[in-house]
Amino acid sequence: MLDSSHIARGRVLDGRWLSLGAALIAATLAAWHLDLFATLAQLVDLDLGLLARFFAAAISPALSYEGAVPAGTPPLLFKALEAARQTLIFALTGLSLALVIGVPLGIACTRSFWNLAQRSNSARHRLRRGAWFCARTVAALLRSVHELLFAILFLAALGMSELAAVIAIALPYGGILAKVFAELLDEAPDGPSHALAASGAGRTTNFFATRLPAALPNLCAYAFYRFECALRSAAVLGFFGLPTLGFFLAQAFENLHLRELWTYLYTLLLLVWLIEMWSGAIRRRLVA
Amino acid sequence: MSTVHDFEILSRLRRERSRSKFLRASLAAVAALIALAWILAACEWRSFDFASRTSKVMRFAQELVPYALRERAFSWSEYGAWIADRWQTSAAAATVNTLAIAFTAIVIAALFGAFASTAATRSLMTAEPYLPAAHPTSRWLRWGWSAVANLTRLLLLFLRAIPEYVFAFLAVAMLGPLAWALILALALHNVGILGRLGAEMFEDQPRSTPRALRAAGASRAHIAAAVLLPTSFTRFWLFFFYRFETCIREATVLGMVGVVSLGYGIANARARLFYDEMIFLIACSALLVLCGDLASTWMRERLRAASRESLR
Numbered sequence: 001m002l003d004s005s006h007i008a009r010g011r012v013l014d015g016r017w018l019s020l021g022a023a024l025i026a027a028t029l030a031a032w033h034l035d036l037f038a039t040l041a042q043l044v045d046l047d048l049g050l051l052a053r054f055f056a057a058a059i060s061p062a063l064s065y066e067g068a069v070p071a072g073t074p075p076l077l078f079k080a081l082e083a084a085r086q087t088l089i090f091a092l093t094g095l096s097l098a099l100v101i102g103v104p105l106g107i108a109c110t111r112s113f114w115n116l117a118q119r120s121n122s123a124r125h126r127l128r129r130g131a132w133f134c135a136r137t138v139a140a141l142l143r144s145v146h147e148l149l150f151a152i153l154f155l156a157a158l159g160m161s162e163l164a165a166v167i168a169i170a171l172p173y174g175g176i177l178a179k180v181f182a183e184l185l186d187e188a189p190d191g192p193s194h195a196l197a198a199s200g201a202g203r204t205t206n207f208f209a210t211r212l213p214a215a216l217p218n219l220c221a222y223a224f225y226r227f228e229c230a231l232r233s234a235a236v237l238g239f240f241g242l243p244t245l246g247f248f249l250a251q252a253f254e255n256l257h258l259r260e261l262w263t264y265l266y267t268l269l270l271l272v273w274l275i276e277m278w279s280g281a282i283r284r285r286l287v288a
Numbered sequence: 289m290s291t292v293h294d295f296e297i298l299s300r301l302r303r304e305r306s307r308s309k310f311l312r313a314s315l316a317a318v319a320a321l322i323a324l325a326w327i328l329a330a331c332e333w334r335s336f337d338f339a340s341r342t343s344k345v346m347r348f349a350q351e352l353v354p355y356a357l358r359e360r361a362f363s364w365s366e367y368g369a370w371i372a373d374r375w376q377t378s379a380a381a382a383t384v385n386t387l388a389i390a391f392t393a394i395v396i397a398a399l400f401g402a403f404a405s406t407a408a409t410r411s412l413m414t415a416e417p418y419l420p421a422a423h424p425t426s427r428w429l430r431w432g433w434s435a436v437a438n439l440t441r442l443l444l445l446f447l448r449a450i451p452e453y454v455f456a457f458l459a460v461a462m463l464g465p466l467a468w469a470l471i472l473a474l475a476l477h478n479v480g481i482l483g484r485l486g487a488e489m490f491e492d493q494p495r496s497t498p499r500a501l502r503a504a505g506a507s508r509a510h511i512a513a514a515v516l517l518p519t520s521f522t523r524f525w526l527f528f529f530y531r532f533e534t535c536i537r538e539a540t541v542l543g544m545v546g547v548v549s550l551g552y553g554i555a556n557a558r559a560r561l562f563y564d565e566m567i568f569l570i571a572c573s574a575l576l577v578l579c580g581d582l583a584s585t586w587m588r589e590r591l592r593a594a595s596r597e598s599l600r
Contacts (some may be wrong), residue, residue: 006359016518019525023395023398026391026395027391027395027396028498029390029432030387030388030389030391030392031388031392033385033388033508034383034385034388034389034392034467034548035467036392036467036468039466039467040464040468042464042466043463043466043468047462050462054458054462084438088321088325089325089328089329092321092322092325092326093322093325093326093329096325099464122499127487136535140578140581141574143577144573144574144575144578144581145573145574145577146537146540146541146575146577148453148541148544149540149541149570149573152554152555152558152566152570153566153567153570155349156348156558156559156563156566157342157344157345157349158344158345158348159341159344160532161333161334161341162329162333162334166329179593197420216501219547220315224406231450232451233451235451235454236451236453239457246453246454249454251459253457253461254457265450265454268449268450268454269445269446269449271472272445273445273446273449274447276445276449278314281310281314281317281470282310282314283452284309285308285310285311
């Protein structure tokens with residue numbers, strides 16, 4: 001029947017207004033707990049000189065060192081490019097390890113690989129359910145610790161080591177990849193897999209022949225997005241001593257060489273932009 | 289004979305499938321880059337000396353036991369009491385602060401991100417949104433409007449590309465050791481992400497309704513408020529909760545720049561070599577992230593179910 005029942009009613013207690021209101025109230029409570037409104041006054045009388053110099057330096061990033069440097073140091077732009085190269089190396093090694101962890105774990109986290117859809121109470125089915133639950137728990141635990149916290153842990157336990165930093169990136173990224181890959185694999189179209197199951201194929205053959213190839217474009221697209229995130233994490237690890245962009249950012253700021261700081265910031269921006277353009281081009285061709 | 293026929297059909301289908309030279313070249317390039325990265329790593333990194341590392345790990349494992357319990361035999365009840373004491377004195381407040389920082393930051397980011405998305409929507413920020421103009425528009429007007437969209441996109445790209453930690457480091461150094469510094473850092477980065485996602489969502493929307501509104505004389509702000517924002521409400525909530533999960537994760541480490549959240553306690557404990565407290569706080573942050581993950585997944589499931597329900 002053609003009437004107006006399908007039109008969303010804009011009453012005040014509509015679900016949308018309710019959720020918006022709830023979010024704003026919760027945020028106000030959180031802000032009050034943190035004493036944000038009181039410290040807002042403190043923000044007003046801050047060091048405006050430094051802030052102004054910081055933004056002014058954005059317009060004229062340094063092309064050569066500010067301040068004296070020992071003889072024989074490579075030019076500033078070379079140093080920035082070298083830092084970018086190190087960031088790329090750490091991101092690539094970290095992400096490749098994360099894929100090695102994340103792909104098998106992701107497959108183990110899907111419902112379709114273990115064929116949990118069939119309702120049965122046999123011992124084998126319960127075993128499979130247990131295996132799936134273990135995989136999901138491992139992925140959740142890996143995901144819950146930030147890569148910087150893993151890095152701090154390894155720093156304290158093993159001392160400074162590049163391999164430890166790469167493993168620190170790889171572990172949580174592996175967990176995140178596992179979770180998203182499992183969702184993408186489960187959401188792949190299941191017509192082909194039903195057809196193959198009807199003609200008698202085994203569970204594993206079915207999975208690798210139908211679901212995995214169907215979901216592969218989405219998996220690749222997400223892996224590229226993770227690579228962008230790995231670049232940022234690798235840059236931040238520089239704050240803890242690795243020779244990536246973060247190290248030079250911290251150094252430049254602590255010496256108050258603000259124009260040099262912006263050179264490194266622009267290098268990071270350029271790196272992320274290039275990878276994002278490439279990743280976008282790939283995603284358009286893959287997912288279209 | 290029918291199997292031969294099937295094989296011919298399959299071979300022909302396989303030959304005719306769409307191939308992209310760009311994709312193949314890209315995947316080959318990625319494989320080559322990864323191999324190159326590992327080779328360079330093997331040449332440049334310090335060698336991993338297993339002997340000295342194992343002894344370090346042993347010593348570290350010993351220091352994980354709280355100082356007060358170290359001399360005596362280990363008992364779980366005492367450890368539990370130590371944990372309860374630590375939780376009450378510092379960890380509980382730090383955990384609540386971390387959650388508060390994450391939530392405030394994501395709400396601020398959502399509000400500003402919604403504004404930024406409308407300013408970055410190319411279909412809206414043109415001289416003739418959705419309908420050709422009645423009079424010919426000047427070249428400068430068209431250039432001006434597209435400049436608005438492109439400049440906003442550039443700004444969002446910058447906010448996205450710089451990690452939250454860098455923003456937090458700079459903010460704490462320039463604004464002082466306030467919670468506002470961490471919130472601004474988180475919010476700025478997430479405005480970049482939410483703004484870009486929102487702009488893509490607005491551009492993908494069907495043009496029929498905005499066109500009808502434009503024909504009735506609506507301005508760009510009217511179209512944004514009446515059509516673009518309400519129809520993408522559910523998807524915006526989905527992005528919101530996805531980013532909320534990430535914000536909790538980041539908020540736990542942002543404290544390491546010197547204020548408020550769990551990260552501050554962790555950095556403090558590491559500096560004073562109190563590894564027992566450090567491990568406890570790391571476990572607290574993991575628990576917080578797990579809870580946030582569960583809450584976010586539950587909300588997103590409900591949102592997806594609601595949107596599927598409304599489509600029927």
